[in-house]
Structures are given as structure tokens and as C-alpha cells.
Amino acid sequence: MRLPFTITFILLAYIANAQTASIRGQIKSSNNQPVELINLVLKGTGKGTVTTETGEFEFTGLAAGSYQLSGTGLGFRAIEKHVQLGEGENVILNLTAHEDTKELQTVEITGRRETTYKNDLSFIGSKTATPIKEVPQAISYITKEVMRDQGTFLMGDAVKNMSGVNQFTFYDDLTIRGFRMNGGSTTQLFNGLRTFSGFWKQPPVNYLERVEVIKGAASALYGNTSPGGTIxxxxxxxxxxxxxxxxxxxxxxxxxxxxxxxxxxxxxxxxxxxxxxxxxxxxxxxxxxxxxxxxxxxxxxxxxxxxxxxxxxxxxxxxxxxxxxxxxxxxxxxxxxxxxxxxxxxxxxxxxxxxxxxxxxxxxxxxxxxxxxxxxxxxxxxxxxxxxxxxxxxxxxxxxxxxxxxxxxxxxxxxxxxxxxxxxxxxxxxxxxxxxxxxxxxxxxxxxxxxxxxxxxxxASGYLLKAGGAGAYNAKTPEKYIFYNYTENGVTRSIPKPNVAHYDLTLQNNQMEDPSKYIYNxxxxxxxxxxxxxxxxxxxxxxxxxxxxxxxxxxxxxxxxxxxxxxxxxxxxxxxxxxxxxxxxxxxxxxxxxxxxxxxxxxxxxxxxxxxxxxxxxxxxxxxxxxxxxxxxxxxxxxxxxxxxxxxxxxxxxxxxxxxxxxxxxxxxxxxxxxxxxxxxxxxxxxxxxxxxxxxxxxxxxxxxxxxxxxxxxxxxxxxxxxxxxxxxxxxxxxxxxxxxxxxxxxxxxxxxxxxxxxxxxxxxxxxxxxxxxxxxxxxxxxxxxxxxxxxxxxxxxxxxxxxxxxxxxxxxxxxxxxxxxxx
Missing domain, CATH: 2.40.170.20 (TonB-dependent receptor, beta-barrel domain)
Structure with missing residues (x-):
């Protein structure tokens, strides 16, 4: 009696194993990064799963046969894969999820998944998630990956990578195609909305995903803008x-x-x-x-x-x-x-x-x-x-x-x-x-x-007057001003005394000054x-x-x-x-x-x-x-x-x-x-x-x-x-x-x-x-x-x-x- 029982157990185990196959795999983006939260279903079976943080997924307990694997994820094109399973076969798949350029997200709310110098989509050119190659206007951009690799911290160092963009000064002050645009104006954009900055300092870039410029006037979408381009x-x-x-x-x-x-x-x-x-x-x-x-x-x-x-x-x-x-x-x-x-x-x-x-x-x-x-x-x-x-x-x-x-x-x-x-x-x-x-x-x-x-x-500016106060110097009425002697290269000249001390380029006279002594207007x-x-x-x-x-x-x-x-x-x-x-x-x-x-x-x-x-x-x-x-x-x-x-x-x-x-x-x-x-x-x-x-x-x-x-x-x-x-x-x-x-x-x-x-x-x-x-x-x-x-x-x-x-x-x-x- 014992031998038939053992044979029966082995037979049942073999049958169960013969009916159990699996599909395992990993999904990565086109940039070779794992993609999570891809919903996967085996059509006609009622079986489904979601990719993990490492992009991995698994279907077990499958019978031999033909299966159609379908995957969908926010911001990615649909994935379709035909899989043929033999009895007890374990199939391993490595799939690629491609960015969906027709993404229904019409404003940027979730982060950019790409991790390269290239950026596929832009919202600035049409207020829709349009591939840059389909926007009928030149768009330049610099991604955070470029800024990281170049050790960039300020905007001026980022825009040097863009054609047609040049610094006017070392403030937040640029020319685009020869037309000046600076942070003190109100024609720059921040997440597609109108803003300005303090002009004197270039904005830091550590919190930016990218900097982009739509070349030429963007007035039809954003109103009054520079004809050279909009940052x-x-x-x-x-x-x-x-x-x-x-x-x-x-x-x-x-x-x-x-x-x-x-x-x-x-x-x-x-x-x-x-x-x-x-x-x-x-x-x-x-x-x-x-x-x-x-x-x-x-x-x-x-x-x-x-x-x-x-x-x-x-x-x-x-x-x-x-x-x-x-x-x-x-x-x-x-x-x-x-x-x-x-x-x-x-x-x-x-x-x-x-x-x-x-x-x-x-x-x-x-x-x-x-x-x-x-x-x-x-x-x-x-x-x-x-x-x-x-x-x-x-x-x-x-x-x-x-x-x-x-x-x-x-x-x-x-x-x-x-x-x-x-x-x-x-x-x-x-x-x-x-x-x-x-x-x-x-x-x-x-x-x-x-x-x-x-x-x-x-x-405070100008020259000191004998009668008090300060004003611009008029050589026709020198008697109104206070003078002192200035020697340069052995030559002494009489010059009107300034309200604020002159800067001598030969002496580099940077020092602590007393602003309370000046005469102000x-x-x-x-x-x-x-x-x-x-x-x-x-x-x-x-x-x-x-x-x-x-x-x-x-x-x-x-x-x-x-x-x-x-x-x-x-x-x-x-x-x-x-x-x-x-x-x-x-x-x-x-x-x-x-x-x-x-x-x-x-x-x-x-x-x-x-x-x-x-x-x-x-x-x-x-x-x-x-x-x-x-x-x-x-x-x-x-x-x-x-x-x-x-x-x-x-x-x-x-x-x-x-x-x-x-x-x-x-x-x-x-x-x-x-x-x-x-x-x-x-x-x-x-x-x-x-x-x-x-x-x-x-x-x-x-x-x-x-x-x-x-x-x-x-x-x-x-x-x-x-x-x-x-x-x-x-x-x-x-x-x-x-x-x-x-x-x-x-x-x-x-x-x-x-x-x-x-x-x-x-x-x-x-x-x-x-x-x-x-x-x-x-x-x-x-x-x-x-x-x-x-x-x-x-x-x-x-x-x-x-x-x-x-x-x-x-x-x-x-x-x-x-x-x-x-x-x-």
C-alpha cells in the first residue's frame, strides 16, 4: 500500500508543476531607468500586477498557452507583448516603456523622468505637451543633468550653452538674438507664468529641472514678450x-x-x-x-x-x-x-x-x-x-x-x-x-x-559748494566750489572737492566710508x-x-x-x-x-x-x-x-x-x-x-x-x-x-x-x-x-x-x- 501512495503523490506533484508556469521581468525607460507603477494585465485571465520601484513584475501559477501582456502607465505609451508559455516554463522579459508624447498632462505637475541632456517635450511653445520637434518655432533648453555636469550654480553659466543667448552684464541681464531681456523686466516666465527677479543677481539653478528659451516673440500665448525670445x-x-x-x-x-x-x-x-x-x-x-x-x-x-x-x-x-x-x-x-x-x-x-x-x-x-x-x-x-x-x-x-x-x-x-x-x-x-x-x-x-x-x-553725488550743499560742477563759476590739490605723476592740479570721495585707479582706494557725512538728495x-x-x-x-x-x-x-x-x-x-x-x-x-x-x-x-x-x-x-x-x-x-x-x-x-x-x-x-x-x-x-x-x-x-x-x-x-x-x-x-x-x-x-x-x-x-x-x-x-x-x-x-x-x-x-x- 505504501508504494502506490508514494507514486500517486509524485504523480500529483508532477501534474501540478506541469500546470504552473510563470512570466517575470523588468520594465525600464528608454534611458535605462526602472519604471514603477506600470499596470500589467494578462488579457482574458483576470490576472494583473503593478511594477515595483525597481520596475520588476511577476505572474505565477500560469498554465501553458498563449498570452497577451498589456501594460499602461501615466506618461508612457501602452505596452503590448505576446508571450507563448510551455508547460512549467519560466519566461523572463526585459521591456522598454517609451515616454508618451501625447501625455494628457497639459501642465507640468509630476516630475520629468528623463535623466539625460535631451528633453523631448515642451509646454512653453504651445501650452500643450508637444514634442519639441513638432513646435513651429526654435526652442533651446538646458537640463539639470547638463548643469550638474558643468558644476553650474547661476543662470549666466547655464545659458552659455544656448545658441543666440549672450550676457549683457553679469547681472540677470541677457540678450537673445540681439534683443535685451533682463530680470528687472516682467517678460520672463517661471513654470510658464509671468514673473520678474531683482535684476542684480542671477537666479540660482539648483531647484530647476531645466532652463528653456522659446526664440522670437511668444506674444500670441503669453502677451507682451521680448522679440528675441522668452526664458x-x-x-x-x-x-x-x-x-x-x-x-x-x-x-x-x-x-x-x-x-x-x-x-x-x-x-x-x-x-x-x-x-x-x-x-x-x-x-x-x-x-x-x-x-x-x-x-x-x-x-x-x-x-x-x-x-x-x-x-x-x-x-x-x-x-x-x-x-x-x-x-x-x-x-x-x-x-x-x-x-x-x-x-x-x-x-x-x-x-x-x-x-x-x-x-x-x-x-x-x-x-x-x-x-x-x-x-x-x-x-x-x-x-x-x-x-x-x-x-x-x-x-x-x-x-x-x-x-x-x-x-x-x-x-x-x-x-x-x-x-x-x-x-x-x-x-x-x-x-x-x-x-x-x-x-x-x-x-x-x-x-x-x-x-x-x-x-x-x-x-549723494556732485561737488561741494561754498554756500553749502552739492551740485554738478560748472567750470564757468569755479568760485562757487571748494577745491583741493591733487598730484599725479609729479603734476599738481586744483580740483573741486567731491561730495563722495573719488576712486583713484592708481591707489585702489577701497576703504570703509562714513555715509553720514554726505549731502543727500x-x-x-x-x-x-x-x-x-x-x-x-x-x-x-x-x-x-x-x-x-x-x-x-x-x-x-x-x-x-x-x-x-x-x-x-x-x-x-x-x-x-x-x-x-x-x-x-x-x-x-x-x-x-x-x-x-x-x-x-x-x-x-x-x-x-x-x-x-x-x-x-x-x-x-x-x-x-x-x-x-x-x-x-x-x-x-x-x-x-x-x-x-x-x-x-x-x-x-x-x-x-x-x-x-x-x-x-x-x-x-x-x-x-x-x-x-x-x-x-x-x-x-x-x-x-x-x-x-x-x-x-x-x-x-x-x-x-x-x-x-x-x-x-x-x-x-x-x-x-x-x-x-x-x-x-x-x-x-x-x-x-x-x-x-x-x-x-x-x-x-x-x-x-x-x-x-x-x-x-x-x-x-x-x-x-x-x-x-x-x-x-x-x-x-x-x-x-x-x-x-x-x-x-x-x-x-x-x-x-x-x-x-x-x-x-x-x-x-x-x-x-x-x-x-x-x-x-
Whole structure:
């Protein structure tokens, strides 16, 4: 009896095993990263599972037969895989989940999954999740991976990788295709919403996912914008996969920098996600008396209660303590007559700034094809300033002749606050008519910006009068002034005594000053004048796709209301209207190449602070512009690398420039017309998974074609615009070794260059071109990465921009930064 029982047990076990097969595997993204939360089902069996944090999944207890595996995940294309199972067979699958470029998320709420130099989607070009190659306008971008590899901390170091973007000064101050755009204006974007910054400091980038620029006017979607392009800073958003990293950097100029980035789910079902970026930076810089301390706190929370509703909250708080650096002054026309370290500050100068940006957004999907989006951004900025700076002229002797070695100085004491609110709401609706696929966007924007009453500035300048007080020097009435003797090269000259001590370039007289001894005037200027304006914008956009052809049609109607004389008894509304069309087309020439063309019109009211400033010489007519652009966008190496080419022509009228009048620094002049035409070329991505590459080049002919109403201004015609190089470019490549002996080791090499630039429309001073060489060395072991960045290897003396030879903005000499990071 015992033998039959044993045989029966073995037989039953064999039968059970014969009926039990399994399917196991792992799902990774196209960037070879594990993908979690992919819902997998075996059709017709009722069996389902979800991938783990490592992308793994498993089906067990399966009978032999034919199965259809289906997978879906938020932001990824559907996965379909046929699996044939034999009796007791264990099949192992390695599957790839590809990003869904038709993602229904029409605002960026959950984080970008890609971890390479390449970014596939952009929301800035069409307010829909559109592949960049399908947007009929040039878009440049820099991802956080590029900024990490280059050791970038400030915006100016990030944009050097973009074609057509150049620094005007070393503030938050750029030219794009030759047109100036700075942080003090209100034409830059933050997560696609209107904002501004304090101008004096470049924004940190440690909390950014990427920096992107839509080239040419983006007025049809965002209202008044620069005709050269619009910068959008995109913050890091929460991820569904837990990730944490700590970074510590030290290096040249007594730099100490600590950063942390934490993200992941806050509950088990992963409907509540968080991300927290914090940073501390303390650096003296290469300039005399300069320093910059930054504390950055940037939390982000995403709530996904259902697949149809997503809510996001972002806060960026930045507190900065520093000195305001007004640049280098030189003797006469000799750029090399003073050190690039030369600054005109006093030891007790200070600039304390506080900035916050608070964003809330909601995305709700009513149906498969219809969604609604609403977002609100609040920007706040405060400034507390004491500075010794140049008066933009040299000191003079009793005859009124300039003394090249002495720079006249002035003192500003200023406190000011500014605020901005932007509400943006729009509907997305997708539908088909025959063969045509439609994407319709209809929206409304409300923007208000104001500098409330309560800001103020005191200015000390000029020369001391015998009768008391101070004023500009008049050589015709020397008897009114107090004089002293100044000796230079054995020659003694009698010069009027300044209210604020001159800066002697031969002595480098930086010292502690006593501001209480100066004679001040309370002055009104653009920074402290109470300002208030509103903008209402209605827009409609249609994207139509018919086979290989895509057409984009956009129209926006803006109403701009500026309160002239804000906070006074004479307050009046000045209302302007603008109708802004946009027409574009994209044609898929081959699988890898799209060609496109576009035409847009732009409009930009003159800065409300300038209009309200009684010293500016206004009021001024609004800026008008138009853009014609064509090009091609292509993808190579299995879509790992993009190569884009654009040709453009921009016309702008009524631009304001500083009149460079020493007696009135706020005086502006309006130019009749400017044109910029050029070619841009960008390559971004990975040649191999371990080999990254960025190449950018631009040729930009940006000239004044009409000097304006005054006949004297016609001498400006055909002058290249200030700080707009004709040729500019950059290259950066990083290679990580994969062979066994060098695994974990990597090198990075790069260069960037610009050609000669004009400094001002009203003089002939220029800055020489330059080329910088940079490098990086990387070593990764387990969860640690060691990194050394070497910048300006040849120790080149150069200037990123300037206004004139008394206000030059030099670049940093050779320097290094050493970084260690830990990811867990």
C-alpha cells in the first residue's frame, strides 16, 4: 500500500508543476531607468500586477498557452507583448516603456523622468505637451543633468550653452538674438507664468529641472514678450520613485556650497508626492570686496487624488546677502589699465535681497479629450541697498578737464519692494474631423504688477559748494566750489572737492566710508517710483495635423492698463490694446526630419517704471515687433540626439536705450527701428548612452536701421546693437568609460566663444571677442560621485559685457570647483 501512495503523490506533484508556469521581468525607460507603477494585465485571465520601484513584475501559477501582456502607465505609451508559455516554463522579459508624447498632462505637475541632456517635450511653445520637434518655432533648453555636469550654480553659466543667448552684464541681464531681456523686466516666465527677479543677481539653478528659451516673440500665448525670445525656468517636480541626494562643493574664491534634493511619495498609494530642494552658497568671487551668500528653500507638493485631477504647489524662497557690483573702471580707453578685480565699493556697502515665488496649479480632465488648467503665481521681491559706485564719468579739474585716473563716485541708499500676480486659465480640447486631428487651446491671463508707495532712495553725488550743499560742477563759476590739490605723476592740479570721495585707479582706494557725512538728495527713479499695471489677455490656438502636415494658428487680444501717476491725486488709466497673430506649420519630411516655418507679431508696452519716471524723458510709444522664421528639426541615433537649424528675421520699432547722459542717468532715447537676422544651430543629446554632447552656434546680424525722429540720431543707422556678438557658439561633451579597468571614470571637455561686441549705441567703445576652455573629471563608485570642474583653463582675460569703459563686467579667471555627491 505504501508504494502506490508514494507514486500517486509524485504523480500529483508532477501534474501540478506541469500546470504552473510563470512570466517575470523588468520594465525600464528608454534611458535605462526602472519604471514603477506600470499596470500589467494578462488579457482574458483576470490576472494583473503593478511594477515595483525597481520596475520588476511577476505572474505565477500560469498554465501553458498563449498570452497577451498589456501594460499602461501615466506618461508612457501602452505596452503590448505576446508571450507563448510551455508547460512549467519560466519566461523572463526585459521591456522598454517609451515616454508618451501625447501625455494628457497639459501642465507640468509630476516630475520629468528623463535623466539625460535631451528633453523631448515642451509646454512653453504651445501650452500643450508637444514634442519639441513638432513646435513651429526654435526652442533651446538646458537640463539639470547638463548643469550638474558643468558644476553650474547661476543662470549666466547655464545659458552659455544656448545658441543666440549672450550676457549683457553679469547681472540677470541677457540678450537673445540681439534683443535685451533682463530680470528687472516682467517678460520672463517661471513654470510658464509671468514673473520678474531683482535684476542684480542671477537666479540660482539648483531647484530647476531645466532652463528653456522659446526664440522670437511668444506674444500670441503669453502677451507682451521680448522679440528675441522668452526664458522659462522650470522647477523640479515630485517623482513617484523615492530619490535623495546630498551635494557639497568647495573651490576657488572661497566657495562653499551645500545642496540637497529629496523626492518621493508621501503615502502608500502614491497620490501625494513631494520634492524638497535646499541650498546654501557662500562665495567671495574674484572681484575685490565682493561676496554672495544665498539660502534657497524650494519645496514642491503634488496631489493626484484621481487619474483625472492633479494639484501642485511650488515655493521658491531665496535670501541673498551681498554687495552690489557695478563693474570695473579703466583709465581712458585702455581696457588693461586696471585689474579685472577692480570695484568701486566701500567696505561697508551692502545689498540684501529677498525673493519668493509661490505657484499653485490645478489640472482636471473632464473627458479623454477635454481638460481644464488653472495656475497662479505670486512673486515678491524686496531690496535694501547701500552702495558706492561710479557716476559714469571721470573726475574733473578746475577747468572742467577730465582726470583719467580718478573716477567720480556717487552713493545710493535705497529700499524698495515689488510684487506681481499672474493667473492663467485655459481649456484643452482634442477632436478629429475626418483625417484631421485637432488640438484646441482657449485661455485667459490676468497679470498685475506693482511697486507700492513706501520705496525710496537717497543719492549723494556732485561737488561741494561754498554756500553749502552739492551740485554738478560748472567750470564757468569755479568760485562757487571748494577745491583741493591733487598730484599725479609729479603734476599738481586744483580740483573741486567731491561730495563722495573719488576712486583713484592708481591707489585702489577701497576703504570703509562714513555715509553720514554726505549731502543727500531724495530722488525719484525707476526702482522706487510707485507703479501699477494690469494686463488682460484672451487667446485661442488651434493645432491641426493632417498626415505629415501640422498647422498652428494662434490669436491673442491684450488689454494693457497702466496707472500713470499711481498713488497721486493725478492718477489716471492709460489703456492700450494689441491683437497678436501667430501662424506656423511643421511638415514631417522623413522619419527623422521635420521642417517648419512661422510668423508672429509682438507687442511690449514700455516699462511702467520708466514711463512713470519724470526723469526718463517719456512718455514713449510701445514696442512693436514681427518675426519670420524657418528651419528644420531632426532626431538621430534612435532619437537620442537632436540637431536643429533655424533661420530668422526680426523687426522691432520704438526700442528704448539709455541716453548715457551724465547729468541724468535715467534719461532714455527711443530708436525708430532695429532688425536682426541670423542662423542658429543646436545639437543636444547622447551619441551613445555613455557619451553626451551639446553643440550650439549662432550668427546674428542685429542692427539699427532707423535712428528715430531726430536727424542727429541717424548716425546710429547700421550700428550693431550693444552686447550682441555677430558670432557665438559653444560645445560640451562628457564621456563615461564603460570598460572594466576604467568603469566609473568620466571626462568632460568644452569651449564657448563670442566675437567682438559694441558697448553702447552712442559711442565707439567695443569689447574683444574671447574663447574659454573648460573641463570636468568624474568618478562614480556605488552611490558616491566625485567631480572636479576646471573653468577658463587658459586663464583668459575677458569681459562678458558692459555699458562703457567705466562700467565693464569682466568674467572669472581660471578657477576650479570640487564636488562630492551622495545619492540614496
Amino acid at each position: 522659462n525656468r522650470v522647477t523640479k517636480k515630485p517623482l513617484t520613485t523615492p530619490q535623495k541626494s546630498l551635494t557639497f562643493t568647495t573651490g576657488s574664491f572661497n566657495t562653499i556650497r551645500t545642496m540637497a534634493d529629496f523626492t518621493g511619495p508621501m503615502n502608500e498609494n502614491k497620490t501625494l508626492l513631494y520634492r524638497l530642494n535646499v541650498g546654501y552658497n557662500n562665495a567671495q568671487g574674484f572681484r575685490n570686496l565682493q561676496f554672495d551668500k544665498n539660502i534657497i528653500v524650494a519645496p514642491s507638493v503634488s496631489f493626484l487624488p484621481t487619474e483625472k485631477t492633479r494639484i501642485n504647489f511650488d515655493l521658491v524662497y531665496n535670501r541673498s546677502n551681498s554687495r552690489l557690483d557695478r563693474g570695473q573702471s579703466v583709465v581712458g580707453n585702455d581696457l588693461y589699465s586696471s585689474s579685472i578685480k577692480t570695484s568701486l565699493n566701500a567696505v561697508n556697502d551692502y545689498l540684501n535681497e529677498e525673493t519668493y515665488l509661490i505657484t499653485t496649479s490645478l489640472n482636471h480632465q473632464f473627458t479623454k479629450n477635454t481638460s481644464f488648467n488653472i495656475a497662479y503665481l505670486r512673486t515678491g521681491y524686496s531690496e535694501d541697498l547701500l552702495e558706492h559706485r561710479s557716476s559714469n564719468v571721470n573726475a574733473v579739474d578746475s577747468s572742467g578737464a577730465a582726470i583719467p585716473n580718478l573716477v567720480a563716485r556717487q552713493v545710493f541708499i535705497r529700499k524698495t519692494k515689488s510684487f506681481m500676480d499672474n493667473v492663467s486659465m485655459f481649456f484643452n480640447h482634442n477632436f478629429n474631423t475626418g483625417k484631421a486631428e485637432h488640438k484646441l487651446v482657449a485661455g485667459y491671463d490676468y497679470i498685475q504688477s506693482y511697486t507700492p508707495k513706501g520705496s525710496g532712495q537717497q543719492t 531724495v530722488t525719484a527713479n525707476a526702482a522706487t517710483t510707485p507703479v501699477y499695471y494690469q494686463l488682460h489677455g484672451l487667446y485661442l490656438q488651434e493645432q491641426v495635423k493632417i498626415d505629415r502636415l501640422q498647422i498652428l494658428l494662434g490669436l491673442r487680444y491684450d488689454t494693457y492698463v497702466d496707472k500713470k501717476g499711481y498713488t497721486t491725486n493725478n492718477e489716471t488709466n492709460v489703456t492700450q490694446h494689441a491683437l497678436l497673430p501667430r501662424i506656423g506649420a511643421v511638415y514631417t519630411l522623413t522619419k527623422n526630419i521635420n521642417i517648419y516655418g512661422t510668423y508672429t507679431k509682438g507687442y511690449n508696452p514700455q516699462d511702467a517704471a520708466v514711463q512713470s519716471n519724470p526723469l526718463s524723458g517719456g512718455p514713449f510709444d510701445p514696442i512693436r515687433s514681427s518675426l519670420t522664421e524657418a528651419g528644420l528639426k531632426s532626431e538621430w541615433f534612435d532619437a537620442r540626439l537632436t540637431a536643429n537649424l533655424s533661420v530668422y528675421n526680426i523687426t522691432q520699432s520704438n526700442t528704448l536705450y539709455s541716453a548715457n547722459a551724465p547729468e541724468n542717468l535715467d534719461l532714455m532715447q527711443q530708436i525708430g527701428q532695429e532688425k536682426a537676422k541670423g542662423v542658429e544651430f543646436d545639437v543636444t543629446g547622447n551619441i551613445l548612452p555613455n557619451w553626451n554632447l551639446i553643440v550650439a552656434y549662432s550668427y546674428n546680424d542685429a542692427r539699427i536701421t532707423d535712428g528715430g525722429a531726430k536727424a542727429a540720431d541717424q548716425v546710429l543707422v547700421n550700428k550693431q546693437k550693444p552686447n550682441a556678438p555677430k558670432n557665438q557658439g559653444s560645445v560640451w561633451t562628457k564621456y563615461m568609460f564603460v570598460n572594466q579597468g576604467l568603469s566609473g571614470l568620466g571626462i568632460g571637455l568644452g569651449a564657448n566663444f563670442v566675437t567682438e561686441r559694441n558697448l553702447s549705441i552712442s559711442n565707439t567703445q567695443t569689447l574683444p571677442g574671447y574663447m574659454l576652455l573648460n573641463a570636468g573629471i568624474y568618478y562614480k563608485i556605488d552611490k558616491f560621485q566625485f567631480q572636479i570642474n576646471l573653468n577658463n583653463l587658459a586663464d583668459k582675460t575677458y569681459w562678458v559685457g558692459g555699458y562703457d569703459y567705466l562700467r565693464l563686467f569682466p568674467g572669472a579667471p581660471r578657477n576650479f570647483m570640487s564636488t562630492i555627491s551622495y545619492t540614496f
